[in-house]
Amino acid sequence: MIVVMKVGSPEAEINRINEELTSWGLTPEKIVGKHKVVIGLVGETVSLDPLQIQEVSPWIEQVLRVEQPYKRASRQYRHGEASEIIVSTPDGSVVFGENHPIVVVAGPCSVENEEMIVETAMRVKAAGAKFLRGGAYKPRTSPYAFQGHGESALELLVTAREKSGLGIITEVMDTADLDIISEVADVVQVGARNMQNFSLLKKVGAQPKPVLLKRGMSATIEEWLMAAEYVLAAGNPNVILCERGIRSFDRQYTRNLLDISVVPVLRNLTHLPIMIDPSHGIGWAAYVPTMAKACIAVGCDSLMIEVHPNPKKALSDGPQSLTPDDFDRVMKELAVIGNAVNRWEKQAVLA
Ligand code: PEP
Ligand code: MN
Numbered sequence: 001m002i003v004v005m006k007v008g009s010p011e012a013e014i015n016r017i018n019e020e021l022t023s024w025g026l027t028p029e030k031i032v033g034k035h036k037v038v039i040g041l042v043g044e045t046v047s048l049d050p051l052q053i054q055e056v057s058p059w060i061e062q063v064l065r066v067e068q069p070y071k072r073a074s075r076q077y078r079h080g081e082a083s084e085i086i087v088s089t090p091d092g093s094v095v096f097g098e099n100h101p102i103v104v105v106a107g108p109c110s111v112e113n114e115e116m117i118v119e120t121a122m123r124v125k126a127a128g129a130k131f132l133r134g135g136a137y138k139p140r141t142s143p144y145a146f147q148g149h150g151e152s153a154l155e156l157l158v159t160a161r162e163k164s165g166l167g168i169i170t171e172v173m174d175t176a177d178l179d180i181i182s183e184v185a186d187v188v189q190v191g192a193r194n195m196q197n198f199s200l201l202k203k204v205g206a207q208p209k210p211v212l213l214k215r216g217m218s219a220t221i222e223e224w225l226m227a228a229e230y231v232l233a234a235g236n237p238n239v240i241l242c243e244r245g246i247r248s249f250d251r252q253y254t255r256n257l258l259d260i261s262v263v264p265v266l267r268n269l270t271h272l273p274i275m276i277d278p279s280h281g282i283g284w285a286a287y288v289p290t291m292a293k294a295c296i297a298v299g300c301d302s303l304m305i306e307v308h309p310n311p312k313k314a315l316s317d318g319p320q321s322l323t324p325d326d327f328d329r330v331m332k333e334l335a336v337i338g339n340a341v342n343r344w345e346k347q348a349v350l351a
Helices: 011-023 050-054 114-127 151-164 175-184 198-205 221-233 262-269 278-282 285-298 324-340
Strands: 002-005 027-032 037-042 060-064 085-089 092-096 103-107 131-133 167-171 187-190 211-214 239-243 274-276 302-306
Touching (some): 085 167, 103 324, 114 324, 151 167, 167 175, 175 187, 187 198, 198 221, 211 221, 221 239, 262 274, 262 285, 278 285, 278 302, 285 302, 302 324
Parallel strands (some): 103 131, 103 302, 131 167, 187 211, 211 239, 274 302
Antiparallel strands (some): 002 037, 002 060, 027 037
16 A cells, blocks of 8 residues: 655654554555655555545545555555666766666676776776676576686676776675675676576565666566565665566577567556666677667666677677677667657766
């Protein structure tokens, strides 16, 4: 349920209502929006009559039931307002959200060595990316394939952040590694294969860094939002959803089917920011620029693009990785669409 407060409701009254509802065995959560304060209520609300809550205070404007099984992730929970996820990076705060410029995340599939990660970081930054992505722990189909360099790769990400000023996004696969990843990463990624690893979701929900939750390759939209709900329910309000392609019957010419239709659907269902990863979505570098343009046109809040200084030699996902030169060109093309939809960061004009 959500309790919508009247504009100008006194702070003391909101706190009093929270205390009263807590004494009823509910878990109220105060959400301060741009226009209104809303109190989200999770707990045994089925038997409660909204009118009963309405009577708690004359400052209550409305009490509404959230019908979806995902409560905190629902758009209604924030009374229709989009979330803003603010991430601090060495270069300053970056905001993920519907009313902000598109945030571009770029980098290699795996962190391979210092030279390649620093070079990639400097190049993607110069082209306009705000975050460097790179895997230290890799979920590979084959146990014989490169598994990532683990902890030493995290140290290389720290070096790349220091040198470039970019924020860092890297994946956690195992709860045992979460503490060190959470220390290094500015955003912790949960990959497609772990989208329904509920013990991992609870743990990432209990650590302080924002979480990038990729869609499972066969997950429905509802399953995905329920996975986000696990993180939110564990106390972490900062979840970014990332579409990365779903399984289809045709794997001959595309790796996955990039489901850009999720953007308008999610917009309607949730307040959480939406990222799209066209690299894993389509799986071939030659098609990534076209799909990236489509992602912007459909209204994503953020893009994730794999970039490698030498894709032919990459230890993972080379075929879908752009070179830094390609990425630079693509960013210029994306700026045209980004500006057309008024979602591209204004370039600083030199005096
Ligand atoms: C990745 O981002 O490198 C990755 C493994 O992605 P996904 O979980 O979407 O396959
Ligand atoms: Mn990859």
